[in-house]
Each structure stands twice: as structure tokens, then as C-alpha cells.
Amino acid sequence: MKKTIAIIGSGFSALAASCYLAKQGHSVTIYEKNETIGGRARQFKKGGFTFDMGPSWYWMPDVFERFFNDFNKKTADYYELIKLNPAYRVYFGVDDFISIYDNLEEIKTTFEKIEKGSGQKLDDFIRQAKSNYDIAIKDLVYRPGVSPLELITPQTTLKLNQFFSTVSNDIRKKFNNERLIQILEFPVLFLGAKPSKTPSFYNFMNYADFGLGTWHPKTGMFDVVRGIEKLALELGVVIKTNSVIQKIIVESKTATGIIINGKPIYSDIVLSGADYHHTETLLDKVNRNYSEKYWESRVFAPSSLLFFVGFDKKIENITHHALFFDVDFNQHAADIYDEPKWPEAPLFYANFPSKTDETAAPDGMESAFFLIPLAPGIEDSENLREEYFEKILTRFEQLTQQKVKNHIIFKRSFCKNDFVNDYNAYKGNAYGMANTLLQTAFLRPKLKSKKVHNLYFTGQLTVPGPGVPPALISGKLVAELIQKSISS
Template identity: 50%
Template sequence: MKKKIAIIGSGISGLSAACYCAQSGNEVHVFEKQSQPGGRARQFQTTNGYTFDMGPSWYWMPDIIESFFNDFGHRTSDFYDLVALNPQFEMIFNDENISIPKSYEALKALFEDIEKGAGKKLDTFMKAAKFKYEVGMREFVNKPCHSWLEFMSLKIAGSALKLDLLTNFRNYVGHYFSDPKLRTLMEFPVIFLGASPIKIPAMYSLMNYGGYALGTWYPMGGFYQLVLAMQKVAEEQGAYFHFNQNIDQIIVEQGQAKGLIVNGEFQAFDAIIASCDYHHTEILLEPNMRNYSEKYWASRTFAPSCLIYYLGFNERIPNLKHHTLFFENDLDEHIASIYNTKKWPEKPLFYTCCPSKTDPSVAPEGCENLFLLIPLATGLSDSESTREKYLDEMLERIEKHTGTQRLKSKLEYKKSYCVSDFINDYNAYGGNAYGLANTLNQTAVLKPSIKNKHIKNLFYTGQLTVPGPGVPPSIISGTIVAKEVNKLKTSRHEKAI
């Protein structure tokens, strides 16, 4: 029997869940607190001609995204044009800058030039990473993770050693490469998985394959084109979207969610999927109906929050790539400020995205669109004066790298976004930006459950549950929970029996 399903939040996982639930013939309603879809992947436009993606900017693992659209008879090209970036990105060190080329053969040559024998070792590394990617992204991460028994398939069991689940990422990279720059280059993608490379399982070398080997891409018009495409697919399947809708409470009777209080009014549903912050969803329930206590959440290792600046400059900035990583300072020192001392970094690393280098539509002619990001500990105080201090440092380092002067005087648009904004806009626990860290003791079954243990028709999806942070994992998360909800019998169906 067709179910009436509510989805709280229209982030990537919520959009994915909406598509698959509606495809199965259910009546799907998506409730979004903001005035537009996307969650952290929203976009905004300024009155003076700039278009800013607010969150995700790295289009990696293109095959996972393509596969999503294929499930609905589409291709990504039906909705937006993808451009392969060349170079993929540039990494800035004190004494050298390294640009990562689009061509894998050119990447091998680069490694060999930096460290003798590293080109051949990169082949070996990527062969193993490709195996992890194919098994991990096709088999491992697609499980609902109710039990470890789900991983007892012959393919996964036979691949267990090759997945390197018990080896930490730093030691694994060090086995292949000695040069500190190459090691930093290989380690940086896992920072946004939420922990030091010492804490992340080596299985996540799959990210190096999903990025460096499969390429870094950009959807013309901005990353938000993916959000709009997913919304269109969901609507094609029959899903309804409701914006500026705040969820006040989840109404539960006799172990079953009966519906939601939306902007003060009750609406009945057969099943509810929470794509919003997991901890916040639990606050909408009575304490005895929650999966986890406050003590549990306080004990978790969260992926970083961040300080973001959206900047519009009235002239072009030379010598700056679409993606640039400023790694002149020590990686471990910055990581320690996030996970150990939990304070603002004294010598920060940061990332810039300059989409106007690729896409003229995101800035007025002759101008530049720049997105700056510093990963931070969650829970920090983020006053305007602190934000400005770090902006000044980032601009100074960009000036040094690009040979420009007085960049701040050329600003014609500026907006900051930090810990308190993540809390206010997304109800994000501690102001986290990327969910829970993918450490070994927070992997698979050890992540927060996708199903409420006390309420049979309440489910959770997104970056705080399986499989974890990132756009492709969030798409997969929505797929997983939709399958679980589609298997659920409604109370109406049970009564009919």
C-alpha cells in the first residue's frame, strides 16, 4: 500500500530519499526550514551580480552521482554541463607550489619528478585504491548497518584484508611515499572525513582514487545545479516540496510516529525520514523515545566546523586556480587545534575556491568570485572580530601567492559564515559542518542508527549516520533509508490484514 512519507530537510540525503521513496509510488512531502532546497549545499546571489555556492565545491566521485541519475532514466548532462578541471587544484607550500594535473600520466610524472620511484609507487597505490573504491562504494557503504552480519558476504569477507580497515591512513601513505609534500598531498582529502590521518582507516585511500584518478569536476552554474537537478527528479517522481516550514515536534503514539507539528499545525504521516541534524531530530522527541543521550553525543568525534568567507572582488586575481590549498603551515598542528586543543588555529591552513576562473556566470565581467574556508573545531566562539582577523591573514597569504596588493580594498561583496551560523541555520550539533568523523570506532554499525529503536516508522539519513560525510555518501545515505522505508508496512496495511 502507498505510504504518506514526510522528509525533514532537503539537503543532499533528503533529496535522494525523496527521489527513491516517490519512485516506489509513495506520497512524499519534503519540509525545508529555508526558502530553498539544498541544506548546506544552498546557493545565494547578490544584488551586484555574484553567485555563491554556500557549501560543497569539490565535485568528486562523478560515477556515483551519474549512477543516481541513471536510476531515474537521466544523465547528469540532462541538467548541467560538467567541466573537468585542469589542473584539478594547486597546493601551496612555503618553498614550492604543486599543481595536480587532469591527466593521470602527467600526475605520475609529477610524483616521479618530486621523488624518484614515486611514479611507480603511485600506480601501486592507485590500483589498491581503485579496488577499495569499487568494493567500498559498491558493497561496503550501501548497507543499512543494522548488524555486522550484513558484511558477511563472500565478496566483502574475501576483501577484508585488502580494504585495510585496521591500518591508519598516515602509516599507509608513508609506506608508499617519503617526500613530505607528497604525503601531505595524499593525506589532505581525509581531513574532511573528520579526524587526523592517524585516526582514519586506510580504506579511505578510495578517496584518492575517487578524486585524483576519476578527476575533479565543476558543474557550470555552480554546485547548486546538482541540487536543482535532484529536486527536479524528485518532483518528476511526484514528490512535493514545502519551504519555510519549521518542524516543531514529532508526534508519537504507542511506539509509532503519527505525524509532525509543522509551523504549529499537525500533519499525519505513515513514515518520517529525518534528513536534518540527527541530534536536533532527537530533541523533537520525548527523552525516552530518543536513540542516544546527551552524554553519547558529547563523546562522539565530530568532523570539523569551518570559517567561510564569500568574497566578490572588483578585479581579476592573477595566478589563482579554481581550487587552491594553502598548506604553508604544519598540517598536524592545525589538526591538533581541531581535535585536541579545540581552539582557533594559530597557524591555519585554508582552502580557496575561485569558480569565476572556470565559470563567467558567477561574477560580473572583470570581477572575481572567491570562497575561503578554514577547518575549525566545533563549539568555538566566533565573534566578528575573530573572523576578520583570519580573513586578513588569508588575504595576506593570497596576495603573497598571487603577487597582488591591497585585496581588501578591492572587495565589493563580503559575507562570513561560521560555527554559530551552522547552529542557527541547520541546528548543527556544536556547529559541525561535515557530520561525524569516519574513525574506525564510528564506522558502519558503530555510527548512529538509521532507524529509531523505539519508533518503528522514524528513520534518519545524512552525514551523521551511514555512510558518512560528503556529497556522494549523502546520496547513498538517502538511497539506503528509502529502501528501508519502502519495506515498511503502514498501519493502514496492517489493519487491512
Template identity: 65%
Template sequence: MKNIAIIGSGFSSLASACHLAKAGYNVTILEKNSTLGGRARKYEKEGFKFDMGPTWYWMPDVFEKFFKDFNKKPSDYYELERLSPAYQVYFGKEDSITIPGTLNEIYEVFEKEEPGSSKHLKSFLDSAKFNYEVAINDLVYKPGESISELINFTTLSKANQFFTSISSTVRKRIKNHKLQQILEFPVLFLGAKPSNTPSFYNFMNYADFGLGTWHPKGGMYEVVNGFVNLAKELGVGILTNQNVEKIVVENGVVKGVNSNSKFIQSDIVISGADYHHSETLLDKENRMYKEKYWEKKTFAPSALLFYVGFNKKIKNVEHHTLFFDTSFDVHAKDIYDTPKWPKEPLFYASFSSITDNSFAPISKEAATFLIPLAPGLTDIPEVREEYFKKIMNRLEKLTGQSLKDEVVFKESYCVNDFVKDYNSYKGNAYGLANTLFQTAFLRPKIRSNKVKNLYFTGQLTVPGPGVPPAIISGKIVSDLVIKNSK
């Protein structure tokens, strides 16, 4: 039985561990932190609870497909609730649009904002659904080893969609600026500007409107627990507080890792840690990518997050609320074009305790706030405090209530923390952006071409950022390991 060491315990690592244990390998996960889940950890304080990373549960079919591989289903491990409304978007004081939980209701919302737009939305979503099915069935489960994976009759017929942007497609027919922003927002999960994201990725709009927004009871950490429990049932060994210092290679073949100054023999090593960091664990001659390669890449944003306990329930917000009352385009430029701290940032808030009373004591509110940022910015406490004041002022103004004096506590998390906790390149939060030239076979390789039996998984390789893609990445790498071990 071959030994496999997996570095990290994020969704991609947990997924690959489950698949490989099922295939008969002896699998051990080595996690740097004291808790599991990578970026999807939880934070608890004074009776409040927060999902530290992902808060959106989209693409439920990917989770179902994962568990089905083990003759299980998500409900064996956690309980799901479809959110209705799905989310709310603020564009100004007393100017917000609430996205309902069903398609017919969404068409009504669009029609009310822009007469005739529902017809265009239906056409757009028909294309988005088709692209989603093509992506899920033909593309995203491929290992990204060659361009041939992308080429078939269906994708050739859609080739023009790889050379036009989401932004141009949306704006061609829908003229209402607020509706445009709602349709462009889901691609932010892919880590790039809508104007730089191929229109083929409109399948994210089908994930949004068609498949819906869900909430796992108890939060996203219950999903992590589900994956961890399945892994344990399959015999996966899990070690926490493991500082992997080196991936050990002899004569071009991986031999194991040094962790906490001890050698752990492994026939195969998979790193679900930050890809750039993973390569620094190798001697230079065994690295595939030089520093210049990473410097030229377009990274998905970092983030400034606040985990806040409020002493009262908050009015006029939904579980997921987006604050788009400032310029989307200007903020995007501050992330991607001329990286700097945004003057008037857009921000997102999750008020999970609106749906789930396990997140906060009775009559109180747990809130997570997120401001997308360029990776690599100078992160100091004074700047964090300045931005907390900015978003609190806007939250009060937009929702018409006094909240500053109701803050029980706040904790912040930013660039320096992503580096410290996850060895994240420049403190990025979401990995490598899915732009045209960073798609599929153009992403960092899932298998090392320098070291035999060394593999990578997660958001910097295929298929890309987000929880469902991370789960898929775990499946891809495990399939490749099994294929190459025969």
C-alpha cells in the same frame, strides 16, 4: 498510499524523496529555510554568485547511478566539465604543486618531486581503485544495521586496512612531505585526521586522481536544482519555511510532525536534519541516544567561510586552491585533540569564476575561502575579522599580488550560522567523522529502534560525510522504508 514526511531538503532528503515517490509513496519535504538544498545553498550579491557549501564535485559515478535509477542521466539536468588542472596546492611562496587532470600527468608530477615515487603511487592507486570498487559495490549501500554487512571474503582479505591508518600507509613509501600531504588531503572530506582514518579509505585517492574533479556549469546549486526538478517530476511536494517543532509519536508509532504549529499526518517520518537535533524533536523516552553519547563522538570539523567579491581577476591560483603553507599536523591537533582557534590555519579557496563566468561580473573574481575548525568554538565577529586578515595577508604573499583594496564585499559564515540555519550540533559543517569506531554499523542508526516508522538520513548516519555519501544515504533509507513497508 502511505504519506511520508521528510525533514530537510539536503541531498540525502532529496534523494530519498525521489526514490520513495517512484515507489508510489505520497512524499512531502519540509524545509526550514526559504531555499532548498540544505548546506548546498547558493548566495548571490552584486552580480557575484557563490556555492555556500559543497564546491567539489567528486565521484561522478554516484550521481550517474542515482539518475540511472530513474532512467535519467546528470546531463538531463546539468552540464559537467572535468577540471584540468584539478587543483593547486601552495606550500610556500613560489612553492606550489598543480595536480593535472589525467593520471599519466599526475605520475609525472610525482616523479619530478620525488624520483621513484610514481611507481609507489601506481601501486597505492591500484589498491585505492580496488577498495573503491569494494566500497561502492559491497559496503556503502548497506544500512549499517549489523557487523555482518562488513564481513565477506573480500573485506576479510582487506581487514588489516581497517587497523592501519592512511597516514602510515602513505608515509611508508613516499617520503616527500609535500606529496604526503597531497595524498592525505582527500580524507579530510571524511572529517578525520589521516592518522585516525583507516587505510581502507584510500579509495578517496582514487576518487581524486582516478575519477577526477568536475565542475557543474553554474555551480553545485545546479545539481541541487537537478534533484529538485526530478523530485517535482515524480510528484514530491516541497514546502519551505517550515519549522518542525515535534515528531509526534503515539504508543511507539510515529504519527506525523508538528510544523509551524500545525499537525501534518504521516505514516512514516524521515529526518534528513541534524541527527542530534532530530532526536530533540522527540520526547525523551523515544530518543535512542543520550546527550553523553553525542558528547563522546568525534565530529567532523566546522568551518569559517568567507564569500568575497574581488574587483579584479586573481593571478597565480586555480579554480580549487589549497594553502598548506603552515603545519597540517598542528592545525589538525587544534581541530581534533585540543579544540581551539588555530594560530596558523590551513585554508582552501574556490575561485569558481576562473572556470565559470556566471560566478562574477566580467574582469572580477568570486572567491570562497574555508578554514576548517573544531566544532563548538566561540564565534564572534572580531575573531572572524582577525582570520580574514590572516588569510588575505597570506594570499597576497603567496601569490605575489595586492588584493586587500580590491575587495568589493565579504560575507562570513561560521559556527553560529551552522547552528542557526541547520540546527547543527556544535555548529559542525560535515557531520560525524569516519573514524574506525564510527564506521558502518558503529554510526547512529538509520532506523529508530524506539519508534516504529521513524528513520534518519544524512551525514551523521551511514555512510558518512560528503555529497556522494549523502546521496547514497538517501538511497539506503528509501530501500529500508520500502522493505519494512511490505
């Protein structure tokens, strides 16, 4: 039976869900509050520079391929991928960095040079990580988080102990060199929690890193947004921007539409890909799944301070992706999760897309963005932003041994207040809710409202969790739940 479906937001999960629902034959319209689509994965251009505003790591290419395969398409039908080599570089000090190459054999050689015996240990570690990846990404994450029984399979039963140890513990049992440990702990930061709080099973992220490699869509991550948008339009989805949702209409405990810019828009089903907490504020309290106390008790992934920067020259001694771990990793993590505050000495990440994509900056110039992870809900001010930009640029100059500050011709910052204003993000979080043991699968906020019929949710605060690949999967899961409800 054909239904009219109103989708709030146009991030990856909402776009993915729209495709699946349109394929099922429904009349689907996306309503986006901002001028452009993509949610956190928006793009902006200024003075010949092009910037992806959010996600910049293209990992788990098989998940993207599986998404397009569901429509008898391929990623290559919509965008071109480039495998990065090196995938990224990690800086620990002046003339002290480690490059991670695009194949496991070279990575093993790198490890072995730093710590004798670590090459074989890495091989064993990645073999286990691949086993977990095959279980998790090819199976478990495609389950809707309705029941704890979803996690009980013959394969997961054999790995039960990995849910009660942590990624950090397991890595430190095998490796001694602190630099190698930090490189192996880094990928789980995408899950939004400290390695010491993330179950060992999530080491599948190391296989995503070392086994599958780091890719880059030819002209940026927005290529993926455009690709999914094109697919959605081909399937008949309607997309409307500048549509601020003010209320979800509920009649007799059933969602019947949304109010946009003061005007009611009626539909059979409402699906929100917007921030889950914000979506529930569009409902009367009696119709909300979760209380404010519940949200306060959750472990949220970090917010971020971002700087989008245009340089009037080529920047040397830097790769497309670079991590700056020249300060205390554990102290910065504590400043995010244990006693939230602005870190005295922040780790940071730099992304130079123009190293791969010549359209990202004018000839002879460089586009970059810098990211500092921060605690959600933290104070945000222009003075603090400038103070921290100065901190990281000073270190950047020292570690890459060059002067760059006087070559900046464009700069834009984006921090907690912007995440709140632009995305209605709870406490200004950047990545959603962390994947800790008690916030995994069926323990995450539900895809389907428990109190309002025909109201559904998708995205990084629900199942399966933070990140672009999980967002695509979330869109598929919620579309399947909707179709199941319609068919029953």
C-alpha cells in the same frame, strides 16, 4: 501500499530519499525550515556574484550517475559537467606550489620530479586505492549499517589488515617527501578525521581524486540540487519551504506526523534529513535513540569559517580550487581534534568558481570563497572572524604575489553560530560525524529509530557518512528500509 511520508529538510540525502520514495508510489512532502532548498548546499546571489554556500568539490561522478540511472535518467539530463584541469593547486610557499592535473600519468610525472621513484610507487598505490574503491563505493556503502556482517565479504576479508592500519601510516611507508605526503593525506579530510586516525581502507579517496578527477557543474554545485529537485517534482514530490519543524508527533510509540509553525501535519511515516541530534530533540527524551552523553563521546568532523567574497578585478596566479598548506598541517589538525581551539596558523582552502563559470561574477570580476577548518563547538565571534580573514588574506597575497584586499567589494562570513542557526548542526559541525574505525557502517547512528515506529533518519550523521556522494546513497538506503518495512 501507498503511504504519506513527511520529510524534514531538503539537503542531498532528503532530496534523494524523496525521489526513491515517490518512485515507489508514496505521497511525499519535504518540509524545509529555510527559504530555499539544498541544506548546506544552498546558493545565494549578491550584486551579480553567485556563491555555493557549502559543498564545492564534485568527486565520485559515478555515484551521481548511478543515482540518476536508478530513475532511467542521466546526469546530463539535468546538468552539465566540466572536468577541471588542473584539478587543484597546493601552495607550500612563495613560488612553491604543486598542480594536480586531470590524469594519473601527468600526476605521476609531477611526483617523480619531486621524489625519484615516487611515480611508480604512486601507480601501485592508486591501483590498490582503486581496488578499495570498487569494493567500498560500488558495494559496501550501499548497505544499510544494520549488521556487522555487512562488512564481511570475500573481498574485505582479504583487506582486513587495512582496517587496523591508518592512511597516514601507509602513505608514509611509501613516500618521503612531506609535500607529496600532505597531498596524498588531503582527500581523507573529506571523511572528517585526521589521516592518522582514518583506516587505510579509506585510501579509496585517493582513487576518487587522482583516478576519477575533479569536476564542476557548469554553473556551480547548486546545479545538482536543482537537478534532483526537478527529478523529485517530476516524480510528484511536494516541497514546502519556510516550514520550521517544532515537534515530531508520537502516539503509542509510533510517529504520526510533525508540528510545523504550530500546526500539526499528519503522515504515516516521518523521515528526517535534518541534523540527527537536533531531530532527536524534537522527541521526548524517552523516545530518543541516543543520549547527550553519546553525542558528546562521538568524533565530529570539523566546523568551518567561510568567507564569500566578491572582487572587482580578476585574481591572478590562482586555480579554481586551491589549498594553502604553507603552515604546519599536523598542528592545525591537533587544534581541531586533540585540544580544540582556534589555530594560530590555519591551513585554508580557496575556491574561485568564476575561473570556470563566467556567470559566477560580473565581467572582469571574481567570485571566491575561503574556508578554514575549525573544531566544532568552538567560540565564534565577529572579531575572531575578522582576525582570521586578515590572517589568510595576508598569506594569500604573499603566496600568490598580488594585492587583493583593496579590491574586495563584497564579503559575507559564515561560521559555527550560522551552522547552528541555519542547519541546527550539532556543535556547529559542517561535515557530520567523522568516519573513524569505531564510527563506520553499523557503528554509526541508525537509519531507523529503535524506539519509535515509522521514524527514520538520513544524512551525514548516519550511514554511510559525510560528503555529497554518501548523502545520495544515504537517501537510497533509508528509502529501501522504509519500503521493506511497508512490504513486510
